[in-house]
Amino acid sequence: MNDIPDRVPTPCPSCSPDLETVHEVLTTTEGGGTVTVRCSECSHVHKIQPEREREVTLDVVVSQDGESFTANVTTPEDETIEVGDEFILETEEVLSTVRVTSLELDGQKRVDEASADEIETVWTREVDNVAVNVTVHPQDGSRNDSRSITVHVPGDYEFEVGATETFGDDEFEIDAFVVRKDASGYRRDRYEEPGDTIFAKDTKRVYAYDEQSSAWSAW
Numbered sequence: 113m114n115d116i117p118d119r120v121p122t123p124c125p126s127c128s129p130d131l132e133t134v135h136e137v138l139t140t141t142e143g144g145g146t147v148t149v150r151c152s153e154c155s156h157v158h159k160i161q162p163e164r165e166r167e168v169t170l171d172v173v174v175s176q177d178g179e180s181f182t183a184n185v186t187t188p189e190d191e192t193i194e195v196g197d198e199f200i201l202e203t204e205e206v207l208s209t210v211r212v213t214s215l216e217l218d219g220q221k222r223v224d225e226a227s228a229d230e231i232e233t234v235w236t237r238e239v240d241n242v243a244v245n246v247t248v249h250p251q252d253g254s255r256n257d258s259r260s261i262t263v264h265v266p267g268d269y270e271f272e273v274g275a276t277e278t279f280g281d282d283e284f285e286i287d288a289f290v291v292r293k294d295a296s297g298y299r300r301d302r303y304e305e306p307g308d309t310i311f312a313k314d315t316k317r318v319y320a321y322d323e324q325s326s327a328w329s330a331w
Contacts, residue, residue, distance in 0.1 A: 120149060126156035135160075166190075168228050172201060174210055176238040181205075187228050194225035196296045198239065209267070210236035211313065213294045237294075239267040239313040246318040248284050267313035274306035276323055284320035292316045 121132040128151075135149035138157065150157045168189045173182050183203045187193075197212045214235040215226050243262050250257045263279045271277070276285045288304035295314035303310065304319075 119152075120147070120160075120162065122149065122160050122162075124151040124153065124156055125158055127151060127154040170228060170231055170234050172210070172234045172236055174201065174206075174208075174236050174238055175213070176208075177243060185234070189227070189229040191228040192225065193228055193231065193234065196294050201236075208238050208240045211239045211294055212236050241265070242267050242313050242315075244271075244312050244315050244318060246282075246284070246320055248282065249287075249319070249321045251322045265312045267311065269312040270309050271312065271315060271318055273304060273308040277320070283323045285323055286318055286320045288319040290316040290319075 118137055120135050120137060122135050123129050123131060124133050124135070127133070134152040136152060138148045138150055140147050146159050146161055148157065148159050166189045167186050169184050169186050171182060172185055173180055183201055183206075185199070185201065193212060193215060195212050195214060198209055199212075201208055201210050212234060215223050215231050216233040216235065217223060217226060217230055218232055241264065243264050246261050246263055248259050248261060261279070261282055263277075263282075271286055271289055273286050273288060276283065288302060289308070289310050290302045291298045291300070291310065292314055293301075293316075295311075298310070298314070
């Protein structure tokens with residue numbers, strides 16, 4: 113059985129029937145039902161049937177480019193899942209990395225963290241490739257004529273305050289960015305100091321101004 117380690121803790125019927133001792137795994141039956149072990153304390157050889165880890169199948173809703181689809185994942189029932197966790201979702205249609213954005217329990221209750229056996233639905237979004245909203249202010253700094261564009265980049269693409277970006281006909285200098293609520297590792301929800309960086313998958317919105325205009329704060 114591939115998931116049985118070389119050594120396992122289990123009671124020994126010869127020297128320790130009530131307490132677990134370390135046993136060396138000698139052989140396993142085909143199919144993994146029975147394991148032959150040898151006690152490290154008294155060398156007694158006996159057979160055990162290791163407990164199989166109980167698993168649950170969860171419904172996963174994946175948001176991707178404004179659309180969504182449903183899939184399933186299997187996980188240990190005592191696994192703790194929380195908002196911000198990332199995992200690889202593999203189905204017949206797609207293989208992608210997704211991030212947990214919300215957890216739904218019985219009665220449509222939403223929480224940020226729960227044990228897998230309590231969860232009805234895992235809400236996620238795809239983070240391999242993401243769409244990032246960018247607000248571009250005009251050259252004169254007037255917000256009345258600001259425009260919003262969407263750029264499509266890999267999830268690990270980095271935006272940096274003060275850097276100039278070019279996407280097609282759009283060229284702009286980043287002035288600030290806002291962090292998504294499901295992102296971790298950031299001390300604030302927005303940054304505007306030159307040199308501040310963020311991954312695209314963690315970005316809620318980027319604020320920028322046209323490359324030819326003078327710098328000014330979007331905040």
